[in-house]
Amino acid sequence: MQPSRKPRVVLTYGTFDLFHHGHVNLLRRLADLGTELIVGCSTDAFNQIKGKQCVMSYEQRRTILESCRYVDRVIPEDTWEQKRCDIVNYNVSTFAMGDDWTGKFDDLQDIAQVLYLPRTPEVSTTELRAQIGDRERRAMGR
C-alpha cells in the first residue's frame, strides 16, 4: 500500500478572468505543493474595489475554476483582509501567489509558509483582452 501523504492545504487568490494557460500552470504547480488546493476567487464586488473590470462574472469564473482538475475547492474572495482568517479556518499550510505579488503577503509568514511562484511569461488576462480588441478593430477595418 502507498503511504498516504500528510494533509497539506495550499491556498491562493485571484480573479482568473478569461482563464488561460498561465492560470493553469500556476494551479498545477500549486496543487503539486500539497494535498488540497483552495482558490479564493475575487467576487465582482471585490473587483470593483480593486478597480478591475472582468469579462466573466464571478459565477462564471468560479464554475471554470471548479472544473479545473488541480482545484479542490473555490471560496469567494471579498476583501483584502480575509486571508489570515481563511488560513486559520481552512488549516492552510502554504499560501502562494504568482511572483507579481512578491513580498506583498510576507506578513502571513507567522501562520503559514508564503511562496511566490514565477508567472508564465507572455500571457495575462490584460494581454488577451488587448489582443481580442486589436483583432476586432482590424476586422472592422479601423
Ligand code: CTP
Ligand atoms: N498568473 C501566472 N502567470 C500568468 C498570469 C497570471 O502565474 N501569466 C497568476 C498570477 O500571478 C496570480 C494568478 O495567476 O497569482 C491569478 O492572476 P490574475 O490576476 O487573475 O491573472 P492575470 O492574467 O495576471 O490577469 P490581469 O492581466 O488582469 O492582471
